[in-house]
Amino acid sequence: MPLRRGTIVSTGVVIGDAVVLDTEETRVPRRMVPVDQVPHELTVLEHAFEAATRDIAAERERFAARAGTELADIFGFHERWLSDPKARKEIGLLVTEKHYSAAYATSVFMRRYRRRFQEMGSPFLQERARDILDIERRLLHQVSGETRHELTELDEPVIIVAHDLTPSQLVTLEQTKRLLGFATDAGGPTSHTAIIAAGLGIPAVVGLENITSHVSSGDTLVIDGLHGVVIINPNKSQRAEYTAQAAHLQEIRVTLDELRDLHAETKDGVRVRLLGNIEFPYEVNECLAKGATGIGLFRTEFLFMQEGSPPTEEEQYKAYCDAVDAVGDHPLVIRTMDLGGDKCCGPSGTWEHEKNPFLGLRSIRYSLQNLSIFRPQLRAIVRASANGDVQIMFPLVSRIMELRQAKFVLSLVMEELEEEGYEFCGKMPVGAMVETPAAAICARELARETDFLSIGTNDLIQYTLAVDRTNERVAQLYTPADPSILRLIRGVIKDGRREEVAVSLCGEMAGDPLFTILLVGMGLRTLSMAAGNIPRVKKIIRSINLTDAERVKRRVLSFETEREVLNYLRDETRKVWGDI
Ligand code: PEP
Ligand code: MG
Numbered sequence: 001m002p003l004r005r006g007t008i009v010s011t012g013v014v015i016g017d018a019v020v021l022d023t024e025e026t027r028v029p030r031r032m033v034p035v036d037q038v039p040h041e042l043t044v045l046e047h048a049f050e051a052a053t054r055d056i057a058a059e060r061e062r063f064a065a066r067a068g069t070e071l072a073d074i075f076g077f078h079e080r081w082l083s084d085p086k087a088r089k090e091i092g093l094l095v096t097e098k099h100y101s102a103a104y105a106t107s108v109f110m111r112r113y114r115r116r117f118q119e120m121g122s123p124f125l126q127e128r129a130r131d132i133l134d135i136e137r138r139l140l141h142q143v144s145g146e147t148r149h150e151l152t153e154l155d156e157p158v159i160i161v162a163h164d165l166t167p168s169q170l171v172t173l174e175q176t177k178r179l180l181g182f183a184t185d186a187g188g189p190t191s192h193t194a195i196i197a198a199g200l201g202i203p204a205v206v207g208l209e210n211i212t213s214h215v216s217s218g219d220t221l222v223i224d225g226l227h228g229v230v231i232i233n234p235n236k237s238q239r240a241e242y243t244a245q246a247a248h249l250q251e252i253r254v255t256l257d258e259l260r261d262l263h264a265e266t267k268d269g270v271r272v273r274l275l276g277n278i279e280f281p282y283e284v285n286e287c288l289a290k291g292a293t294g295i296g297l298f299r300t301e302f303l304f305m306q307e308g309s310p311p312t313e314e315e316q317y318k319a320y321c322d323a324v325d326a327v328g329d330h331p332l333v334i335r336t337m338d339l340g341g342d343k344c345c346g347p348s349g350t351w352e353h354e355k356n357p358f359l360g361l362r363s364i365r366y367s368l369q370n371l372s373i374f375r376p377q378l379r380a381i382v383r384a385s386a387n388g389d390v391q392i393m394f395p396l397v398s399r400i401m402e403l404r405q406a407k408f409v410l411s412l413v414m415e416e417l418e419e420e421g422y423e424f425c426g427k428m429p430v431g432a433m434v435e436t437p438a439a440a441i442c443a444r445e446l447a448r449e450t451d452f453l454s455i456g457t458n459d460l461i462q463y464t465l466a467v468d469r470t471n472e473r474v475a476q477l478y479t480p481a482d483p484s485i486l487r488l489i490r491g492v493i494k495d496g497r498r499e500e501v502a503v504s505l506c507g508e509m510a511g512d513p514l515f516t517i518l519l520v521g522m523g524l525r526t527l528s529m530a531a532g533n534i535p536r537v538k539k540i541i542r543s544i545n546l547t548d549a550e551r552v553k554r555r556v557l558s559f560e561t562e563r564e565v566l567n568y569l570r571d572e573t574r575k576v577w578g579d580i
Helices: 035-067 069-083 085-098 102-118 123-144 167-175 192-200 236-259 281-289 313-327 364-369 371-387 400-419 437-441 443-448 457-465 472-477 483-498 513-521 531-541 546-557 562-577
Strands: 003-005 007-010 013-020 158-162 179-184 204-206 220-224 229-232 273-278 295-299 332-335 390-394 430-434 452-455 502-505 526-529
Touching (some): 007 192, 013 179, 035 085, 035 102, 069 123, 069 167, 069 281, 085 102, 102 123, 167 192, 179 220, 192 204, 204 220, 220 236, 236 531, 281 313, 281 531, 295 313, 295 526, 313 332, 364 371, 364 400, 371 400, 390 452, 400 443, 430 437, 430 443, 437 483, 443 452, 452 483, 483 502, 483 562, 531 562, 546 562
Parallel strands (some): 158 179, 179 204, 273 526, 390 430, 430 452, 452 502, 502 526
Antiparallel strands (some): 003 229, 007 204, 013 220, 220 229
């Protein structure tokens, strides 16, 4: 029973029979048309765009009825793309100038266009290639009139194994009500397919590299979306174990849903604020639905990682206002763009190559050197502060001077907006992320000049342990449980307390239930995490006493190794909530 490891995009456990999807893409013959047929081909093309647009709109509507308009907005990318005349024009030119058939011209253009996305440095943009493929298939279906029925012809509930799945394929499969889960060779956690899977609660593991060559249709598969593992043809005891776990998880899900409107409060009455992390405004609702009482991290750089040039001030203002409106009376912490490292923007090849991008012109450093991009962002954030409880946060601060410079630019922007007659909150809280060892060591100084600090453990771990967070070859060395990390976190919390400045934590560690008791014991009262993690973390908080959590913290801080920390935390967590 071989086991393959991949990336979790949607938690949950499922066991069932596999169906391996045909990985062949539609092959379009190279076909030229006589000159007098060119107008006909152009009409075919025009109709194809119109029909694909109608298809997408209908798909969005059906999906919205099933999963809510926010999730269905994912198809907005397709709609915007199809309505942009540029692509239509370029495909049309291939028909008029090269006399390609409408189908061949579409296929040539779409493949080139998709390849550009695939070659981009940013994983986020690479994954947009999947949306492009989706559009390509729809257009080709329209121009060639071919239909692919296989997705809807499932008789039994199955686990789909594919090289990759586009958002449309996933939605089509989901509508058959026969989709138990899926596993793919390609894909990553930020793809739209992943977002849809998580939103629908479909267990999935992606990025398995070559799962399609190891599985045949009819094999039994376990998708262990808790550990990012796929087991092919499990033995009897594994089947029994996973069947029980799937049932247990289902029970837990029901119990967790019931917690939604209850406070995250320990048994002895200590309240912890659980906030959501988002990349796009439409995710706010999902966070609130899971019980978040605000947004603790809006990763605005994702707005800059879409196609083309950076978003304008107005476009950003709209995005921030959308998020403020959705969050209502709750706080919305907008982090200024954290570009660089693994998150680059702009057309392919325009982001300057760096030997060590994580140690290079990243985040606040990039912003301070690119005021023509930074200032419009600050203006948009400040303007949005007129509408709600907006707070601003600067990422990757590694020295006090950076914080001072960023605050200085912010003050200039505020003066400017005041002169221009804009309304905004003059007392908008200003925070800094603590995600470098330098910031953690000098947290007290940072606290003196901020309204709040937020510990970004994702980066703090990579910089402290010298482990690239994106390099799978050293992934086993990347851990929040290393004593050095825990001591840095403890130090920041103490420094914040001394300066009476609130300290929160917004790295992935905040959403890992294994660390909840420890973080509460260490004194954290605000944790910000991906929406899906909120219920489990809340459940643990509601099952503990502060005194117990403080005892756990003392013990954990006495350990010398990561292994001791993890074993102990596993035992303590199991005591309050069995195996999670
Ligand atoms: C972090 O580093 O912990 C963090 C929250 O920021 P990001 O993951 O966006 O780098
Ligand atoms: Mg970070």
